[in-house]
Amino acid sequence: MPIILSPCLFTEIGVFQAANDPNKILEECSYPEQERILTGLMKEIKTIIKP
Numbered sequence: 001m002p003i004i005l006s007p008c009l010f011t012e013i014g015v016f017q018a019a020n021d022p023n024k025i026l027e028e029c030s031y032p033e034q035e036r037i038l039t040g041l042m043k044e045i046k047t048i049i050k051p
Helices: 031-049
Strands: none
Touching: none
16 A cells, blocks of 8 residues: 655556545654554554454
């Protein structure tokens, strides 16, 4: 699952769902917002790999 870290053209080429809003890149988020995004990503990964 992509995480938008810095400005890019993801919205123009992305066919995947990003972990965060492509208009709100990770480097512009506050530390607590970054933690929420990364925790959400880990939860998604757990549901995918859980047997």
